[in-house]
Amino acid sequence: MAEATYPGQGAAIAFESPVLRCAGLTKTFGAATALDNVSFSVPRGRVVGLLGPNGSGKTTLIKLAAGLLTPTAGQVLVAGSEPGPQTKAFVSYLPERPYFSPSIKVARILDFFADFYADFDRPLAEDMLARLQVPPNIHMGALSKGTKEKVQLVLVMARRAMLYLLDEPIGGVDPATRDYILDTIIGAYRREATILLSTHLVADVERVLDDFIFLQYGTMVLHAPVAYVHETFGMSVDDYFRGAFRC
Amino acid sequence: MLGKLFKYDMAALTRVLAPLHLAALGVALLAAVCGLAGNGLGQAAHQASGSAGKLFGMFAGFAFMAFGVCLFLLLVLTLATFFVAVHRFYANLFTDEGYLTLTLPVTAHQIVISKVLAAALWLLVDFLVVGACVAMVLFAMDVFSEILSRSDQVGLPSLPTPSEWLSFAHSFLQIIAWLIAAYAALAAGSAAARHKVAASIGAFLLIAVAVGVVMALLNVFAFSALSALAPAYPIGSLDPYGPASNMIGNVVMVALAACSYVACVVRLKRHVNLA
Numbered sequence: 001m002a003e004a005t006y007p008g009q010g011a012a013i014a015f016e017s018p019v020l021r022c023a024g025l026t027k028t029f030g031a032a033t034a035l036d037n038v039s040f041s042v043p044r045g046r047v048v049g050l051l052g053p054n055g056s057g058k059t060t061l062i063k064l065a066a067g068l069l070t071p072t073a074g075q076v077l078v079a080g081s082e083p084g085p086q087t088k089a090f091v092s093y094l095p096e097r098p099y100f101s102p103s104i105k106v107a108r109i110l111d112f113f114a115d116f117y118a119d120f121d122r123p124l125a126e127d128m129l130a131r132l133q134v135p136p137n138i139h140m141g142a143l144s145k146g147t148k149e150k151v152q153l154v155l156v157m158a159r160r161a162m163l164y165l166l167d168e169p170i171g172g173v174d175p176a177t178r179d180y181i182l183d184t185i186i187g188a189y190r191r192e193a194t195i196l197l198s199t200h201l202v203a204d205v206e207r208v209l210d211d212f213i214f215l216q217y218g219t220m221v222l223h224a225p226v227a228y229v230h231e232t233f234g235m236s237v238d239d240y241f242r243g244a245f246r247c
Numbered sequence: 248m249l250g251k252l253f254k255y256d257m258a259a260l261t262r263v264l265a266p267l268h269l270a271a272l273g274v275a276l277l278a279a280v281c282g283l284a285g286n287g288l289g290q291a292a293h294q295a296s297g298s299a300g301k302l303f304g305m306f307a308g309f310a311f312m313a314f315g316v317c318l319f320l321l322l323v324l325t326l327a328t329f330f331v332a333v334h335r336f337y338a339n340l341f342t343d344e345g346y347l348t349l350t351l352p353v354t355a356h357q358i359v360i361s362k363v364l365a366a367a368l369w370l371l372v373d374f375l376v377v378g379a380c381v382a383m384v385l386f387a388m389d390v391f392s393e394i395l396s397r398s399d400q401v402g403l404p405s406l407p408t409p410s411e412w413l414s415f416a417h418s419f420l421q422i423i424a425w426l427i428a429a430y431a432a433l434a435a436g437s438a439a440a441r442h443k444v445a446a447s448i449g450a451f452l453l454i455a456v457a458v459g460v461v462m463a464l465l466n467v468f469a470f471s472a473l474s475a476l477a478p479a480y481p482i483g484s485l486d487p488y489g490p491a492s493n494m495i496g497n498v499v500m501v502a503l504a505a506c507s508y509v510a511c512v513v514r515l516k517r518h519v520n521l522a
Contacts, residue, residue, distance in 0.1 A: 030440075066350055070517050089352035099346040101338075103262070115251045116351050 017080055019044045019163050019194045020065055024074035027060050034060040036218040037074065042211075044162070045191050049205050050198035051241060052215035058198035059096060061215070062167045065196070066093040078163060090119065092161035096168040098148045102141025106134055109155065117159055125158035128184070146177045153181055157188035164195040170204055178204050203238040212237055214244065248353045252361035256335070260369050263331050268376045271324040275380035278317030282387025285310035314387070321380055328373040329422070332366035333429045337447075340515065341437045355515035359430070359508060366426055370419070417497060424500040424507070428454050431507035434514040458503055465495045 018041035027035040035057045042048050050058045063069045064076045067083030078087040100109060106129065113120045129136070132150055140148060153169060166185070170178040178201070186208050189195060199205050206226065214221040221244065229240045285307050339348050340358070348358065429451055436447025469491045 068346070068349055085352045085354050088350055091350075093346075093350045095343075095346040097343055097346070099343045101259075101344060112255065115254075116248070116353075 018042055018077075019079055020196065021077045021080075022061070022064075022074065023077075025061070025064065025071055025076055026073040027057075027064060027069060028072045033218050035064075038215070038218075038220045039074075040213060040220060040223045042194055042196060044194050046210045047186075047189065047195045047197065047208055049202070049209040049212040049237075050196055050215065051200070051202050051212050051237075052221075053200055055217075056215040057218040058200075058215055059167055060218075062093075062165045062196065062198055065163075066091060066165050089117070090162040092117075092156045092159040092164045094152060094156040094164070094166045094169055096171060098140070098145075098152060100140045100148075100152070102139065104140055105137055106140065106151065107136035109140070109151075110136070113155055113159070119160040121158050121160060124188070125154055128154040128158065128188075146173045149173055150177065150180065150184075153184055157184060160190065160193075162193055164189075164193060164197075166195065166197045168199055169197060170199060170201055175204075182208055202241045203236075206237045209237070214241070216244075248351075249357045249361055252351075252353060252357055253364055256339075256361050256365035257368065259335055259339070260332060260365055264328055264369055264372075267324055267327050267331075268372065271321060271376055271380055274317050274320045274324065275383040278314050278321065279383040279387035281310045281314040281317060282384065285314055286387075318384065321377075321384075328366075328369055329426065329429075332362075332369065332426060333433065335366075336362050336430050337433045341433065341443070349515070355512045358515060359511045362430070363423070363427060363508075367423055370422055370426075374419075417493065420497060420500050420504075424504040427504045427507040427511070428458075431510040431514075434511050438514070454503075454507075458499060462495065462499050465499065466492055469495055 020042040021040075023039050025035055025038040026033070038057070038061065050061065052058050060069065064071060065078060065083060067088055076083065078091060081087050083091075110122060110125060113125070114122050126136075129151065132147070132154065134143070134147065134151055140151070143151065149169075149172075153166075156164065156166070164185075169185070170181050173181070182205065185195065185197070197205060197209075209226050211223070211225050213223045226237055229235065229237050233240055235243075338344055339362075432451035432454055433447045435450040436443050436445075439446035470488055473488055473491060
């Protein structure tokens, strides 16, 4: 086992091999650089906020970890392996937009997830959907935007995954729905799993985070525990974010 | 996992194609009825006189027009299978649905094979349904009854001959090869920054031109070689050039399918970037 410290961490922490590791990770799209030489490790059992303004590279980083993109340079490893069919079996990914066909029924989606993911907890998903009052025979196209996002989140969090990659889970929804989403994330969270949650709404997510990673213009500015900002600067992460990224 | 992918791909295609093919059978039945009605009314128009004859003639005309429209609809419906399968490939991988498909714990090979198998199965179903529709239309045109009456003299209708089976296999190979080529064109077109569908159509046209040029060159080479090796055959004769040309066509189609498959897998593995 390796040891590592975060800034502001008093003692070295011994931890297992990181669940997500980026080393010199770079991604370009033509002349545009989305990520530039990003390096960090995320251990198991942490809720990590991937924070930064729009266009900072958060979605690109999450897509690289999910196996939707390939790096231009550097490396991204999930539980020691490059993203592929093996890692996708234990990584649960929530994109920032709805990805189900409008004509598919909710019950059919439950069948789909149960078929492809051995870690899918169907009774848990059905229970959460029942509490949302989403009938199983309704088509996804008949649901409102907020309800669609809730349904997607339920399906993703009902998996007993090792790593959850949540891309802007609370963007574009009302404050009550944001609270529901965050409560669902924490309610379904198991301590042995890791959540990487990207957002620019720092104030809303701060209460659920253990650590955070700040990205700006594709580079990593800071990777630290939330407590580090509180103790070192005497301010919240949101205030630190606003100060650091003031226009 | 391949079986599971195939199950959902078949379900997605069946949702659209089953109603279309049932409609095709209904349209063929309507065409047969219109054709029979047109025949009957036409004969009645010949036998009747005056205004009754004109009325029968007018209805006969309407019936034959409806027959023609039905045949046109049948043609449109039979093309639908190909385009629905191609659209399924595009929508499932290169639109927002791609976020789901491309994060499943399956390989790129499994994704492409599943879609090809599902489309191939539906193309076979399409062949059977079109055959049934054509049989109904021929019945209406009295051709069917003529064939049946002649069959009393020449014997019962027989199963297709080996050469007819080969001809069917050749046609089916062509359709599958062009289907996979369409998949590859979509995969290539999705790399464009904008106007992805137009880029895909352009890629498909380029593939078609390339295949046409290759086929033409190979056929010219084969023709020249056979002419040199078998000078006894008149230059204008197709035999043995026909079998050679068929073989060249089959080889080119297999190569097209293989290259298109590889292009699809490479693209899915490394380069998809959903917006």
